[in-house]
Amino acid sequence: MNVRDLIKERQSKNFTNEEISLLGRAFDFSKRGHQGQKRKSGEPYFNHCFQTALQLANWQMDSPTIAAGLLHDIAEDTKYSLEEIKKEFGEEISFLVGGVTKLGHLKYLNADIEQAENLRKMILALSQDLRVIFIKLADRLHNIKTLSALSQTPNKQKRIALETSEIYATIAYRLGMANLAGELEDLSFPYINPSGYKWLIENIKEKYGNRQKYLEKVKNIIEKKLKESGIRLVKVDFRAKRYSSLYKKLLRENMNLEQIYDLVALRIIVNTIEECYTALGIVHQTWPPLPGRIKDYIAMPKPNGYRSLHTTVFCLDNKLTEFQIRTLEMHQASENGIAAHWLYEQKKSEKDYLEKKSVFAEKKELAWVEQLRSWQKEFSNSEEFLKSLKIDFLKDRIFAITPKGEVIDLPAGSTPVDFAYAIHTEIGASCVGSKINGKITPLDYQIQSGDLVEILVQKSKKPSESWLEFVKTSMAKKKIKSSVKKSSKLIKKEIAEFKITAIDRIGLLKDISSIFSRNRINIQTTNTNLIGQHRLIKIKCEADKEKSEKLILKLKKIKEIKEINYKII
């Protein structure tokens, strides 16, 4: 375990002396920082950091990323702070370590589809730089490989396995790192579904063995045919379907293993796209295809960029067998990921959104971006593909967390009031204050991704009209407006005072008041005075100008009334 191992692992490009010295310093710093700390398995904590860095080197990452891999748990778990990393290693590496530390606080608590999607988005948004995600993925890969050490806490074990499969494997898959995604899923599977895993292992053991022998025979036949027709073959091989994806498929097929044709699939790797189609023709000439099973992911790549031709044929002994045909480039892309392609696209189009932090990625020409340029040329016609990778909705969304750990997805610029309404109308209506990351914060504060938001409520409280000046979501606006309107109807009731002079008679008051009630006007107070033969009547009622005018016309029909006027008070 030393820096030389890291250097050996990254074969794509030699490190400069400067880079090697950086890795050496990060190695020593991390080792010193984690001195004396042990993992649950009993091994030194530093091993975990080294394995994470080794994985990053294997993915051919740049030296700051590998150094940050060595340092990724320093700020969280040791006496050294992020500030010290910044002093020692500069802004770029401390930014990467800080990003991984932030992601470490996110947890997948409620197994829920919508929450999972929000959490994935939040992870991407918070990272700001794809290299943060790569470090997190390398970190998680090693953690899941060593998850058996947590056997004392099976609940935690299961939570981490679920999070790995639902969140991190899915992110890896969407970034085109299918191989890593499959590995993460396979490693999580036994913890998520122990009995299903056991069943699968018992039932496929023999099938896998027989299948391998059979495919050896098929491989020899097709290799010969392809060579005869002049195709420059790179290789033909076969690999067993991954346990986790096999199990998912079995669930759809009533656990009937006979229905699974791609239990072990043959892979034909050639040099050019033309050769892919030629090879497909040769396979179909040799064995008839099963209708409906020919898939052209070269003409129409999967959303994550996966490209290949798939077909299932009635093969030797009439057994259904799947073939996958692709070029070496497509093969490498599907194995190792085209994540960097996403980074390249992002750098071009999201400069504004990333202006603060990922200038680092801007400044630096990452080695693998070079390599991906050529892939990008091939993909440039495939708009769908680019769209699926860009995740550009992130530049105008923020993701905040409730005290319960739920992720709330909001438009950028949203405030605690928007957050409160997004949780529940009641909470929005009765909110009186907010705490952001534990600190009391004004209600017009603009929430940042990753903020932990707590809403303070008071039961009798009503929404304030002034909130309309800063809320961002249309939902909050609508709810506040309708609530303000309702209460203004109550408050803004106008009161009119009528002064009536009439010649007194029995039943006069009753006649007058019945006109009010027929017009649905609520009398608040009446008081009358007898002055000679005239009665002076003052009536206060709930009426505006319009209603009062109408009322006067009606009151004038009472012939005893000599004089009448009103004012709004």
Ligand code: MN
């Ligand atoms: Mn870690």
